[in-house]
Amino acid sequence: MAEFLPLWLFAGVCVFLLFGYPVAFSLxxxxxxxxxxxxxFGTFDAVFLEALPNRLFGIVRNETLIAVPLFVLMGVLLEKSKLAERLLDSMAMLFGTMRGGLGISVILVGMLMAASTGIVGATVVTMGMISLPTMLRRGYDPALATGTICATGTLGQIIPPSIALVLLGDVMSNAFQKAQLEMGVFSPKTVSVGDLFVGALIPGLILVALYIVYVAGVAWLQPHKAPAVPKEELRRGVDDSSLAMEIIKGLLPPLLLILAVLGSILGGLATPTEAAGVGAFGAAILAWASGKLSLQTLKDSVLATTKVTGMVFMILIGASLFSLVFRGFGGEELIHEFFNQLPGGVISAVLIVMLVMFFLGFILDFIEITFVVVPIVAPVLLAMGLDPIWLGIMMAINLQTSFLTPPFGFALFYLRGVAPPEVKTQSIYKGVIPFIMIQLFVLLLLSVWPELATWLPEVIYAD
Incomplete structure (x- = not known):
């Protein structure tokens, strides 16, 4: 019975979470x-808790995690600057006159917002408030419209700069070092947040492309679900000669910010943490240029950033205590033994971990899964010889589905909060199902062709 205490510990956390207790304090x-x-009862050695002070000190002095508040501040400031509204107008002028054009515009704007902010909630709420009423008024099917907005918002999980990749990169780095110690290998190779940023680019763009193909396919096969919008309504007096300038004005600010943040990382000019500082400063400049940067706006942005950052670090502290107790009960040995006895070896181990993470996404947020589950299973999987970048991207896309899977999919809640009353919750749930299937399909592609995640980092960081 004692050997199964780690499983009871994990089950106990899930019970407290289902009762609605805060995640950090539940852990x-x-x-x-x-x-x-x-x-x-003599089944736990308190010596394991002696490492807690060092763990907590390591959390608060971790330079990688400094990127979290900076990226959050960048996203909040961009939301205040109303950048998405102008960007969506520009894209709608370009694509809205074709069937499914508004949906495609939402996806492209969501991609650019993901590459600018990396915050799912901000993108979903902004798109829901700006584009959903227009899509419904133009005759779009409610399920298609809401599903497109929710799924597009989750691109902030996989397209860098992503807060999820920052957190996952830090956890994977520790797991990789631990796996090397267990294997007795002391390689200079490391895995960093920058590696995951680069590795996520191709899978993220594949997701965007498949989203567009799906919306275009629905518009082609069922035109009544995604009708075209008359040219006169979209352009509102903007003639063909000035259309290009209007589109450039909408696209230029986010593209410059993306170039500053991702370009500095890919070019080796800055670490992700330094690039986050550049991004936050750039977002403040854009908010100032749009006339939206006031003292009150700055206060609200800093307060929102502090709340999110405090939540993340409290969860990380709770997860550190949880992992120490889990180790004290022999949880790591239990996981090792279970994976090693599986028929099919590493393939079965990866499949089970992916399935567990997917189903945990129905009831847990990506932060809890990242800080609780990943540190337990990642060292074991990496010790079996898996590439850390590939495994990190697989987990990131898997965690992306947690925002769409009911009953606790946060993207569903965000959109429900701003959607018109006539939009049924059932329509929102129905609309995200095809996009969840697309995300799972991309996971399948990555499992068959790992090079989709590993090729670009190898090219960029080649000696």
Missing amino acids: AGTALLFAAGGAM
Whole structure:
């Protein structure tokens, strides 16, 4: 019975989360309860908790995690600058006159917003408020319209700069070092947030392309679900001669910001943390240029950034305590033994981990899965010889589905909060199903062709 205590520990956390307790306190509180009970009955050695002070100090001085508040601030400032509204108008002028054009415009704008902000909630809410009423008024099927907006918002999970990739990159780096120690290999090779940023580019663009193909296919086969918009309504007096200038004005600011952030990382000019500082400063400049940067706006942005950052770090602290107690109960040995006894070896191990993460996404947020599940399974999988960049991108896309899977898909909640009352919740749930299938299809592509994630990092970082 004692050997299964790690599983009971994990189940206990899930129970507290289902009761609605905060994630950070559920992780830490459950771990302490089990540790206290285990110490009383002689099944837990409290010496494992001696590492906690060093763990906590390592969290607060981690330079990689400094990118989190900077990227959050960048996203909040861009939301305040109303950049998405102008960008969506430009894209609608370009594509809206074709069937499915508004949906394609939303996807392209979402891609650019993902590459500018990396925040799912901001993109979904902004698109829901700006584009959903227009799409419904022009006769778009509610399920298609809401599904497109929700799925497009989740691109911020996989297209860099992504907060999810920052967090996952830090966890994968620690897991890779741990796996090397277990294998007795001391290689100079490392895995960093920058590696995941580069590795995610091709899979992210594939997702965008498949989203567009799906919307275009629906518009072609069922024109009544995604009708074209009259040219006169979209351009509102903008003639052909000035159309190009209007599109350039809408596209130029986000493209410059993307070039500053991603270009500095890909060019080796800055680390992701330094690039995040550049991005936050650039977002402030764009907000100022649009006339939206006031003292009150800056206060609101900093307050929102502080709340999100505090939540992330509290969860990370709770997860660190949880992982120490999990190790104290022999959880790592249990996972090792389970994976090593699987028929099919590493293929079966990856398949089971992906399935577990997918189904946990129905009830847990990506942050909890990143900080609780990934540190447990990643070292074991990496010790089996898997490429850390490929595994990190596979996990990132898998975690992306957690924003769309009911009942706790956050993208669904974000859109429900701003959608008109006539849009049924059932339509939102129905609309995201094809996009979840597309995300799973990309996972299948990556499993067959790992080079989709590993080729670009090898080219860019080749000696």
